[in-house]
Amino acid sequence: xxxxxxxxxxxxxxxxxxxxxxxxxxxxxxxxxxxxxxxxxxxxxxxxxxxxxxxxxxxxxxxxxxxxxxxxxxxxxxxxxxxxxxxxxxxxxxxxxxxxxxxxxxxxxxxxxxxxxxxxxxxxxxxxxxxxxxxxxxxxxxxxxxxxxxxxxxxxxxxxxxxxxxxxxxxxxxxxxxxxx
Amino acid sequence: xxxxxxxxxxxxxxxxxxxxxxxxxxxxxxxxxxxxxxxxxxxxxxxxxxxxxxxxxxxxxxxxxxxxxxxxxxxxxxxxxxxxxxxxxxxxxxxxxxxxxxxxxxxxxxxxxxxxxxxxxxxxxxxxxxxxxxxxxxxxxxxxxxxxxxxxxxxxxxxxxxxxxxxxxxxxxxxxxxxxx
DNA sequence: CGAAATTGTTGATGATATTCAACAATTCAA
DNA sequence: TTGAATTGTTGAATATCATCAACAATTTCG
Numbered sequence: 182x183x184x185x186x187x188x189x190x191x192x193x194x195x196x197x198x199x200x201x202x203x204x205x206x207x208x209x210x211x212x213x214x215x216x217x218x219x220x221x222x223x224x225x226x227x228x229x230x231x232x233x234x235x236x237x238x239x240x241x242x243x244x245x246x247x248x249x250x251x252x253x254x255x256x257x258x259x260x261x262x263x264x265x266x267x268x269x270x271x272x273x274x275x276x277x278x279x280x281x282x283x284x285x286x287x288x289x290x291x292x293x294x295x296x297x298x299x300x301x302x303x304x305x306x307x308x309x310x311x312x313x314x315x316x317x318x319x320x321x322x323x324x325x326x327x328x329x330x331x332x333x334x335x336x337x338x339x340x341x342x343x344x345x346x347x348x349x350x351x352x353x354x355x356x357x358x359x360x361x362x
Numbered sequence: 363x364x365x366x367x368x369x370x371x372x373x374x375x376x377x378x379x380x381x382x383x384x385x386x387x388x389x390x391x392x393x394x395x396x397x398x399x400x401x402x403x404x405x406x407x408x409x410x411x412x413x414x415x416x417x418x419x420x421x422x423x424x425x426x427x428x429x430x431x432x433x434x435x436x437x438x439x440x441x442x443x444x445x446x447x448x449x450x451x452x453x454x455x456x457x458x459x460x461x462x463x464x465x466x467x468x469x470x471x472x473x474x475x476x477x478x479x480x481x482x483x484x485x486x487x488x489x490x491x492x493x494x495x496x497x498x499x500x501x502x503x504x505x506x507x508x509x510x511x512x513x514x515x516x517x518x519x520x521x522x523x524x525x526x527x528x529x530x531x532x533x534x535x536x537x538x539x540x541x542x543x
Numbered sequence: 544c545g546a547a548a549t550t551g552t553t554g555a556t557g558a559t560a561t562t563c564a565a566c567a568a569t570t571c572a573a
Numbered sequence: 574t575t576g577a578a579t580t581g582t583t584g585a586a587t588a589t590c591a592t593c594a595a596c597a598a599t600t601t602c603g
Contacts, residue, residue, distance in 0.1 A: 185407060200581065210562050215582060222560060225590080226366060227404040244422040287491050287513070306464040310535045312493060334466060354491045356537030358464045381551065391592050396551060403590060406560080 186218040189232070192243070193218075196236055206235035286355045290316065290345035298342050307357040308334030314351030317344040367401040369424070370413070374399075377417055388416035450475045465538045471497065471526035479523050488538040489515030495532025498525040 193203055193214075200218070204211040208231060216222040217232075224232075233243055288309075310332045317326045319342040320335045326346055327333060335341065337357065345351040374384055374395075381399070385392040389412060397403040398413075405413075414424055451470040469490075491513045498507045500523040501516045507527055508514060516522065518538070526532040 199579075201579080211581080212563080212583080213561055216561085219582085223406040223408040225404040225406050225560075226410055228561085229407055239425070240421070241425040244420070244425060287511075308464060308466045308537075310466065310468050312535075330468075332466070332468070334464070354493075354535040356464060356466050356489075358539045380549075382549080393552080393593080394591055396553090397591085400552085406590075409591080 184220055186220040188243070189214075190218040192236055192238065198236075203232065203235055207232045208235075286357075288353050288355055290314070290343070290351040290353075292345055292348060292350065294351075295344040296342055298340055305337040305358050306334070307337050307355060308332065309353050309355030312352045312354065314345060314349055315347030316351045316353060317346045318342070319344075367399040370395075371399040373417055373419065373424070379417075384413065384416055388412045450477065467536045467538070469534050469536055471495070471524070471532040471534075473526055473529060473531065475532075476525040477523055479521055486518035486539055487515070488518050488536060489513065490534045490536030493533045493535065495526060495530055496528030497532050497534065498527045499523075500525075 193200070196203075198206075200214040201211040204214045207214075209228060213222070213224070213228070214232070217224050217229075230240065233240060311327045311329055313329055315326055315328055317324060318333050320333070321339045321341075325333075374381070377384075379387075381395040382392040385395045388395075390409060394403070394405070394409070395413070398405050398410075411421065414421060450472070452467045492508045492510055494510050496507055496509055498505060499514045501514070502520050502522075506514075
């Protein structure tokens with residue numbers, strides 16, 4: 182694990198706060214912030230939580246950077262799996278998305294069409310609105326069957342799956358933001 | 363910091379370890395594990411890390427559950443947040459997009475509805491697919507009338523305008539990154 | 544049954560974190 | 574320049590943690 186103090190220091194700088202101002206918000210002493218950032222002390226969980234709260238960052242978010250590197254490894258996999266044919270037809274809005282931040286698709290699923298489990302590891306978001314038919318959407322350990330008018334939206338890093346569980350064709354419009362940095 | 367002890371206890375039970383055995387692996391005293399699990403002490407970050415290491419779990423993984431549990435991925439049509447702007451109705455997928463990079467809208471234009479000239483200066487992109495009706499889209503000095511199945515897509519920094527030129531309602535699904543409101 | 548091992552808990556003690564206050568260095572405004 | 578405010582850093586005092594050892598309760602096995 183990278184130096185906890187260095188990480189905190191960087192985060193504080195990012196928010197544009199001084200040690201004293203942060204300490205005041207968190208209800209701790211400025212000396213404590215100084216000692217933590219310089220690695221001269223090993224703060225308690227509760228204290229660290231108060232400081233992170235003052236920065237508007239949860240523990241999960243604070244440590245997300247650690248696993249971010251790992252998620253970046255799967256980035257290519259996700260990219261390659263995105264475009265495929267078969268029983269599913271993707272109509273992409275626009276042709277050259279190489280320098281784009283937004284991808285919009287008009288998707289048509291034949292009856293029974295299934296994307297299978299896909300693990301897109303890039304830091305992106307996606308969502309969509311169902312126009313016709315019945316689509317089973319699975320995200321993580323949650324699963325729902327959506328009908329016309331319903332919608333979904335989730336971080337792409339979560340494992341997800343789409344399956345047409347209706348008797349007819351399923352049509353939807355989806356959007357996805359590729360990684361911004 | 364309510365259930366840190368409870369969470370650790372559950373995780374330890376899941377791994378089938380006793381307090382003493384876990385303590386031995388982590389190089390801490392069994393009393394410490396007991397005190398943490400019962401919430402009678404506030405352990406230091408370093409100590410907690412040693413314990414989590416002994417359990418084969420990173421900080422990021424340990425806290426990952428917190429941020430994922432609350433997230434909502436599915437929205438019934440009636441749950442879509444309504445943003446009304448006169449003759450134009452926006453149904454937004456998701457309610458709080460403050461930490462989001464993607465906004466998806468289900469839009470309904472009454473006959474004659476017009477957004478007027480608008481220009482977003484920030485670096486964003488937007489696009490959409492027409493589902494019903496006839497929509498005149500003006501971007502820069504270009505203008506087109508789109509019908510069901512047609513689509514558009516452009517950088518938000520360009521001046522643009524939407525107008526329902528059909529006799530009936532116009533419906534579309536749009537996406538924007540980052541959110542404009 | 545009964546002895547030995549293992550479970551989780553608790554009080555006293557040494558170790559360490561946290562605070563308070565003062566410090567020099569820097570920035571800002573008069 | 575001068576004074577006031579802010580920056581991050583330390584020494585001494587206090588509060589808290591982490592440990593050791595002993596405890597009762599339970600399980601294991603002869």
